[in-house]
Amino acid sequence: DAGITQSPRYKITETGRQVTLMCHQTWSHSYMFWYRQDLGHGLRLIYYSAAADITDKGEVPDGYVVSRSKTENFPLTLESATRSQTSVYFCASRGTYTGELFFGEGSRLTVL
Amino acid sequence: AQTVTQSQPEMSVQEAETVTLSCTYDTSESDYYLFWYKQPPSRQMILVIRQEAYKQQNATENRFSVNFQKAAKSFSLKISDSQLGDAAMYFCAYRSAMNYGGSQGNLIFGKGTKLSVKP
Numbered sequence: 001d002a003g004i005t006q007s008p009r010y011k012i013t014e015t016g017r018q019v020t021l022m023c024h025q026t027w028s029h030s031y032m033f034w035y036r037q038d039l040g041h042g043l044r045l046i047y048y049s050a051a052a053d054i055t056d057k058g059e060v061p062d063g064y065v066v067s068r069s070k071t072e073n074f075p076l077t078l079e080s081a082t083r084s085q086t087s088v089y090f091c092a093s094r095g096t097y098t099g100e101l102f103f104g105e106g107s108r109l110t111v112l
Numbered sequence: 113a114q115t116v117t118q119s120q121p122e123m124s125v126q127e128a129e130t131v132t133l134s135c136t137y138d139t140s141e142s143d144y145y146l147f148w149y150k151q152p153p154s155r156q157m158i159l160v161i162r163q164e165a166y167k168q169q170n171a172t173e174n175r176f177s178v179n180f181q182k183a184a185k186s187f188s189l190k191i192s193d194s195q196l197g198d199a200a201m202y203f204c205a206y207r208s209a210m211n212y213g214g215s216q217g218n219l220i221f222g223k224g225t226k227l228s229v230k231p
Contacts, residue, residue, distance in 0.1 A: 031217045042203060042221040058218065090157065094217040099145055099207065101219055103157035 003027075006091050006104035014112050019078045021107045023091030031094035032074040033058075033101065034066065036087040043090065049074055081111045114139045116206050118222035125194045126230050132179075133189045133225045135204030143209040146180065146187045147219065152200040160202070163187065165209070191227075199229040 004025040013019050025032065030051050035043040045058030047066040055066050063085060065077045078085055088108050092101040115138045125131035137146070148160040163171045163180050170178050175195075179188045191198055205219040 033218060040223060042223040043219075044221075045218050048218055088155065092157075099209075099217065100147060100159050100162060101157075101217075106155045106157075108155075 004093055004102055004104045006107050010108050012110045013081050017081050019081050021076045021089055023074045025072055025093045028071055029093035033092045034076045035090045038087050083111050086111045114206050114220050116204055116220050116222040118204055118225050120225045122226045124228045127194055129194055130192045131194055133202050135187045137185050137206050141208055145207045147205040148189045149203045150200045194229050196229050201226050
């Protein structure tokens with residue numbers, strides 16, 4: 001199906017473990033984004049990518065790594081998870097003509 | 113840096129009534145976009161309405177309309193004939209229309225307003 005999908009939808013992990021959240025879009029949008037959503041903070045930008053092999057930091061990048069070897073995929077990796085990274089993570093891509101963001105369904109990550 | 117402020121953490125409305133959610137923003141730019149997104153309990157982020165800053169006419173989508181006051185940097189959302197399905201978190205968001213070094217195309221979000229609809 002066309003759209004933007006995230007996996008896993010739910011993940012529980014332990015402090016210090018590596019976790020990768022996957023994001024896949026079928027529109028061939030150039031721009032993709034990772035946000036985290038925390039109560040009282042709204043959505044904050046972690047990383048974004050303007051195209052394959054072009055990524056840059058957002059507002060809260062510490063503790064996260066991204067890559068974009070293909071236009072359609074934009075994985076987010078927590079190399080050593082911490083409790084403060086417990087959050088809901090949203091991947092999004094930007095529409096070419098409308099400029100709006102299309103969001104995935106979110107991934108709820110719990111770090112114990 | 114641009115900021116978006118939603119001053120009402122929670123709002124409540126009676127079914128079939130009208131409610132207005134407030135949003136103000138701060139920017140030095142003249143060309144930008146504003147959005148309202150809805151997030152129901154399913155967590156999905158759904159675009160409700162979009163406004164281009166260069167357009168003076170307020171955007172409307174069915175029961176949803178905005179009051180865009182550019183000089184005041186205000187962008188409120190009015191929901192008419194409220195329905196139970198309107199209950200959700202609503203986020204106001206800003207995006208620059210300029211493509212320059214930085215988070216190009218990124219949306220800057222307010223902290224959200226939780227809307228409850230009473231039957």
